[in-house]
Amino acid sequence: MHISTKTGYAVRALAELAAHGQDSPISVAQICERQTLPPKYIEQLFRKLKKKGIISSVHGAHGGYKLERPNKDISLKDIMAAVDENFNYTYCDTEKETLEYCCGDPCGFSIMWVEIKEHLDNYFSSITLDTILEKIEENA
Amino acid sequence: MHISTKTGYAVRALAELAAHGQDSPISVAQICERQTLPPKYIEQLFRKLKKKGIISSVHGAHGGYKLERPNKDISLKDIMAAVDENFNYTYCDTEKETLEYCCGDPCGFSIMWVEIKEHLDNYFSSITLDTILEKIEENA
DNA sequence: GGATAACATAGTATTTTAGTAGGAATTGAC
DNA sequence: GTCAATTCCTACTAAAATACTATGTTATCC
Known part of the structure; x- marks a missing residue:
């Protein structure tokens, strides 16, 4: 039980998008420079976030990513579910049948x-990008 | 973010101890037969639980394990902390310095x-062995 | 056409997970 | 005192996950 690095990275990167606003996109390179994150890794996470409809992308020069929804409508749960594939598993999940010594579900x-x-x-x-930004500002 | 197999196994095994009561010990073999769990693996988990003072052991024939505290004083958090070494880590833990792209703590x-x-x-x-037993009985 | 980006797939070293194997030390019963 | 039951201890291992890097291809703006 812990917060994965993927989730941590994604939160930091998305907070950068959230602080920037939804009008114009920012590139992965810019985000990673500001937040000190590994660009190629963040690219991968961003593709997952896009697939889940959390962010959208603009191709080509002056392109990048922006949020698809307002800050208050993007939660930590959404981010975890998009980026961390082990999220949503409880012990004894019916769909996870690799477990040898399950108790038998239900x-x-x-x-x-x-x-x-x-x-x-x-x-x-209940933890959303706008509350995260508030906390960052309080702490700044 | 998920409940580990270790935690799940430990809960099932300790619930068996809790149901049995604190008077006499039960062996790992008995527990694993009743709950369909891998004995050698449970042995290892039990040693960790013992180190943390959650259970105690009786050596030799007719020996086994029993709980060191009443059911209501053993929580899921105690179990996780004993058995799952990644518990207690949040992202950006000062003590975990392997992370290359940390944001710098604090x-x-x-x-x-x-x-x-x-x-x-x-x-x-807030989730303890006695509440767990209650739920099992409700569900039985 | 060239620069700047996203998109895609594959590789990789390290760590964690979920066990198994084999034996040593301790105790109870006979 | 021996034998069986049991905890204790260390080491091994196959498979998966983690946290990346590498090498492109494709789309867009100027």
């Missing part, structure tokens, strides 16, 4: 895992 | 990560 524990998943989903949904 | 984001860590700590502390 079992007595299933309800608990589902409740935990729901709690985490709610919590991470 | 940075504008630090407060947010700490708040998330505190929330998760509180939440997982």
Whole structure:
């Protein structure tokens, strides 16, 4: 149980987009210079974020990325779900059948895992890019 | 962000101890037979749990393990912290210096990560073996 | 046409995960 | 005192995930 580097990087990169505003795009190169991030890696994360409809891209010179939704409508949960493929797994997920010693789903524990998943989903949904920006400014 | 297999296994095994009561120990073999768990792996997890003072052991024949504290005083957070070494890490942890592209700790984001860590700590502390047993019985 | 970007795929070194294997040390029962 | 049951300990391992880098191709603006 931990926040992945992918999620951390994505939050930092998207915060840069959020601070910039939705009008004009910024390039990955610019973002990575400002936030000290590995450009090729961020490119990959951004393609995932695009697939999920969180950001959009402008091709070619003076192109780049911008947010598809206002800051308040992009949550940490959205970011995690887009970037970190292990997110959404609780222990004992029916769809994850690689586990050899599962208790058999549904079992007595299933309800608990589902409740935990729901709690985490709610919590991470409540943290959005606008509240993240507020915290950064308070801390600056 | 996900519940590790280690945590899931440990919860299932400890629930068996909790259901049994603190009077007499149960062996890993018994627990693993009842819960369908890999004995050698559970042995390792139990040694970690013992180091953290969550369970105690009785050597030799008719030996085994039992809980060191009442069910209500053993939380999911305790279990995770004992068994899953990546627990307690937030992104941008000062003690984890392997990260190449860290934002530099403390940075504008630090407060947010700490708040998330505190929330998760509180939440997982509120889930204890007695509430877990209750849910299993409701579901049975 | 050239510079600037996103897009795409593949490779890679390191670490983590989810176990197994084999044996040593300790205790209870007979 | 021996034997069986059990914890304890270390090491090994196959597969996956992690955190990247490398090498292009394609689209757009000037």
